Amino acid sequence: METTVALEKKPENGSTEIAKKPATLQNILAQDSVKKRFEDMLGKKAAGFISSIISAVKTNPDLGKCPPDSIISAAAIAATLDLPIQNNLGFAALVPYQSGDTLEATFQMMWRGYVQLAMRTAQYLTINVSEVYEGELISENRITGEYVFDTSKKSTDKIIGYVAYFKMVNGFYKYWYWTSDRIYKHAKQYSQSFRSQKDWVVKKSRWTVDFDAMAKKTVLKLLLSKYGILSVDMQIAFTSDFGVIKDVDTLDVDYVDNKPEEVDKEAERVELMIEDAKTPADLDKIAEHIQPEQRDLFNSKLDQLLSQEPEIKKDKKVKA
Amino acid sequence: MNADKILFRASAIGKIMTGTSKGWNLDKSITAQNYCKQLYREQRYNRKQEITTKYMQKGISEEESAITLFSRVKKIYFKKNTEWLTNEFVSGTPDIYEGQSIRKAAHGYDTKCSWNLWTFPYESDSLDTDYYYQNMSYMALSGAEKWTTVFCLVNASPSLIDSEKKSAYFKMGCPDQDNKVYLEKCREIEKNMIFDLKQFQNDNPHYDLDSETWHYDIPMEERLIEFTVERNDSEIEKIYNRVKDCRRWMNENLFKPEPSLLHV
Numbered sequence: 001m002e003t004t005v006a007l008e009k010k011p012e013n014g015s016t017e018i019a020k021k022p023a024t025l026q027n028i029l030a031q032d033s034v035k036k037r038f039e040d041m042l043g044k045k046a047a048g049f050i051s052s053i054i055s056a057v058k059t060n061p062d063l064g065k066c067p068p069d070s071i072i073s074a075a076a077i078a079a080t081l082d083l084p085i086q087n088n089l090g091f092a093a094l095v096p097y098q099s100g101d102t103l104e105a106t107f108q109m110m111w112r113g114y115v116q117l118a119m120r121t122a123q124y125l126t127i128n129v130s131e132v133y134e135g136e137l138i139s140e141n142r143i144t145g146e147y148v149f150d151t152s153k154k155s156t157d158k159i160i161g162y163v164a165y166f167k168m169v170n171g172f173y174k175y176w177y178w179t180s181d182r183i184y185k186h187a188k189q190y191s192q193s194f195r196s197q198k199d200w201v202v203k204k205s206r207w208t209v210d211f212d213a214m215a216k217k218t219v220l221k222l223l224l225s226k227y228g229i230l231s232v233d234m235q236i237a238f239t240s241d242f243g244v245i246k247d248v249d250t251l252d253v254d255y256v257d258n259k260p261e262e263v264d265k266e267a268e269r270v271e272l273m274i275e276d277a278k279t280p281a282d283l284d285k286i287a288e289h290i291q292p293e294q295r296d297l298f299n300s301k302l303d304q305l306l307s308q309e310p311e312i313k314k315d316k317k318v319k320a
Numbered sequence: 321m322n323a324d325k326i327l328f329r330a331s332a333i334g335k336i337m338t339g340t341s342k343g344w345n346l347d348k349s350i351t352a353q354n355y356c357k358q359l360y361r362e363q364r365y366n367r368k369q370e371i372t373t374k375y376m377q378k379g380i381s382e383e384e385s386a387i388t389l390f391s392r393v394k395k396i397y398f399k400k401n402t403e404w405l406t407n408e409f410v411s412g413t414p415d416i417y418e419g420q421s422i423r424k425a426a427h428g429y430d431t432k433c434s435w436n437l438w439t440f441p442y443e444s445d446s447l448d449t450d451y452y453y454q455n456m457s458y459m460a461l462s463g464a465e466k467w468t469t470v471f472c473l474v475n476a477s478p479s480l481i482d483s484e485k486k487s488a489y490f491k492m493g494c495p496d497q498d499n500k501v502y503l504e505k506c507r508e509i510e511k512n513m514i515f516d517l518k519q520f521q522n523d524n525p526h527y528d529l530d531s532e533t534w535h536y537d538i539p540m541e542e543r544l545i546e547f548t549v550e551r552n553d554s555e556i557e558k559i560y561n562r563v564k565d566c567r568r569w570m571n572e573n574l575f576k577p578e579p580s581l582l583h584v
Contacts, residue, residue, distance in 0.1 A: 189526055265384035266399060269391055276392050289397045 025057060025068040034072065041079040049075070052085055053094070059087075062096040066105040073245035074107035080248070081233050083113050090213075091116055095206065097193075097244070097256050104244045104256060108206070109237050111217040114224060118166070121231045127166040129216040132177070134158045140177070147175045159212075164220040166228065176223035183215045192256075199293075267291055274301050280309065323570035326359055328563050330412030330457035334450025336562045346569045356566050360574040374483065378476055379433045386431040386472035387416060393540050398429070405461040409563040414458045425462040430455065431470045436512045437538075440473050440545065447547035453559060455549040460556045466548055473543035475520045476513035478527045484509045485530075506530040515543055 028034055029050050038046040053075045057064045063071065074094045078085045083092040091113040097106045111129055118124050135155030138148040147163065161180055167173035178186075187194045193205035207214050224230065225238060236251065243253030270289050274297055277283045283302055290298050328336065335355040339348075346352055362368055372380075384400065391398045398416040405412060405422065419426035430451070434440040447469055455467035488505045489495070495502045510531050514520050515538045520527075 265388065269384075269388040270397065272388060273392055273395070273397060276395075282395055285395055286397050289399075 023068055025064075025071055026054065028068050028072060029053065037076070038079055041076070042082065045082075046079075049079055049084075056085055056087075056094050060094075060096065062103060063094055063105060066096050066103045070105040070244055073248050074105045076248045077107045077236065077240045077245055081113070081117065081237055083109075083116065098201070098204070104254075106242060106244050106256060107240045109217065109221075109241045110213060111220050114217065114220050114234075114237065117231065117234045117237055118224060118228065120233070121229060123168055123170075123229045125167045125169050127164075127220075129162065129164040129220045131159045131212065131216070132161045132163050134160050137161070137177075145175065147177055162215045162219045164216070164223040166223065168229070172227075174223060174227045176219050176226075178215075178219050178222075180215070183218055186218060187211075187214065199296075267294065270294060271297060274298055277301055277305065280305050321364065322575045323356075323360070323363070323567040326363055326567060326570070327406055327411040328359070328409065328566070330410050330414075330454050330461065333410060333453045333457050333559060334448075336566050337449065337453045337559065346565050352562075352566065353569070356570050357574065360570055364575075374480060375435050375439075378435060378480055381477050381480075382433045382474050383415070383431065385474040386433050386470070389472050389474055389540060389543060390416070390429065390431060390470055393544050407461055409560045410457045410460060412454075412458060412461060414462060417462065417464065419462075419464065422462055425464040427466045427468070428455075428458050428462055428464045429468045429470050430458065431472055434471055434473050437473065437515075438512075440543075441471050443545055445545075447549065451547070452549055453555075456552065456555050457559060459549075459551045460559070465551045467551075468546050468548040471545040471547075473515050473538065475516055475523070478524050481509060481513050484513065503530055511536050516540075 078092045090110045093108045095108045096103045118127050133154045135153045163177040165175050187207045194207040246252040273286050336352040401422050417425035417428040451469045459467050485506050517534050
């Protein structure tokens with residue numbers, strides 16, 4: 001005799017749903033519980049911080065498309081660390097990230113944010129990060145990990161690498177130097193958006209938008225994580241960086257940019273067939289299957305083929 | 321509960337199509353009986369038997385790659401069908417088709433990923449009878465007049481390649497990673513499982529190959545072998561009759577009536 005076990009949970013009471021205000025960012029930030037949360041973290045600075053969240057959304061339309069709770073969770077991390085989220089200050093930022101069909105707000109530390117957190121520990125005498133130009137790297141001692149740089153020996157404006165350095169109050173000091181190539185490979189390996197096969201995705205990656213800042217953050221983060229003294233705030237920063245914050249209290253973070261990319265095989269098929277095309281007739285067969293982001297590739301290939309067959313009419317282009 | 325409505329999967333129909341049509345007797349066909357027993361337990365206990373070999377794994381993981389290869393060679397864009405078709409006797413999810421829809425297909429195709437060059441068929445080979453009847457079942461379901469089995473030679477995934485290398489590593493008694501014989505074996509594995517290096521590197525940019533040089537790509541056109549079957553309604557009828565026989569056998573031997581509680 002078959003027995004079917006009901007898996008759905010019934011509501012605990014017979015209450016009916018009360019009509020609620022739409023869950024916009026402004027409405028959520030206006031709630032007393034949310035305001036109190038920020039006041040507990042920031043005290044008198046809470047009101048200004050809440051304004052900075054609204055301001056960040058206004059200046060970045062894509063951020064406004066993210067679910068309000070992901071924006072607030074990411075902002076809550078910045079508030080926990082007492083780091084401002086204005087992009088121009090360069091401490092921390094709320095950055096929208098496209099994951100499949102959805103946009104989510106991620107919390108991102110910037111290199112100045114890490115310096116700020118390090119200085120707050122009062123353990124560091126000095127801490128800095130810089131680009132290294134051609135000619136400036138004089139020597140490297142692999143055994144001691146020491147480098148010799150001489151900025152007066154700069155020969156060109158070409159950046160060959162990035163170096164992070166700190167010296168602690170107890171006298172301990174350390175360098176972390178990576179060449180630009182090494183950083184580029186690191187970005188390709190760990191940033192899904194940067195290694196995407198789609199041009200429009202790569203263009204939106206933080207590594208494309210500001211490679212310099214991302215490179216500095218990378219070497220500084222590596223130096224601190226391996227040789228620095230990590231305060232509780234620093235650990236929170238490391239854990240939350242580049243993540244969609246699912247739960248602020250338990251630090252449940254989803255690292256959306258570091259997942260193996262799910263390749264759209266059907267889109268890839270179209271792109272390969274566009275590449276393979278030897279005549280405009282070949283392109284005709286796939287025209288109805290191209291996606292909007294493939295139009296440029298399609299039209300570019302068509303131009304190339306038409307230039308080889310000028311008598312064919314140029315009305316085959318796919319319009320935007 | 322009985323076998324009257326059990327549908328036989330097109331992909332496994334070959335198991336009941338054994339022997340000649342003359343004097344075929346299910347009582348003498350162990351293959352057909354075993355398949356009937358499997359179907360009985362699936363129905364009775366609402367479970368499916370999970371069998372996955374590395375060859376099946378490649379077929380599953382590289383199905384889209386096979387469709388891409390076929391599309392590129394034929395210069396026709398194909399998309400994987402996901403609709404499950406049934407009729408009174410058989411069921412199945414055909415891969416790709418040409419025509420108005422999968423239920424009104426003109427010509428269908430079933431892709432098969434060969435494990436390596438040595439399991440890839442020759443044009444002069446005959447199509448396995450299991451695939452012949454599978455194609456016939458798909459034509460019964462879709463209305464198509466022709467169905468083609470397309471054998472494809474596509475790159476294996478890094479996980480399958482690494483699995484082969486790991487197997488070689490243990491068989492060789494866990495040699496040093498830079499052991500020349502082991503490295504040569506790894507290179508041979510790569511040669512036997514990768515046929516389009518540019519595509520492999522595009523798909524897997526962070527995979528470190530053991531091969532230092534590469535000139536082993538096989539042209540796309542040489543990585544497809546097709547076997548086409550024409551629709552034959554008497555063969556389809558034969559499939560249906562076998563399904564009826566199997567259902568009868570299952571009802572007599574497996575779906576036994578429960579003893580009455582009132583039996584004295």
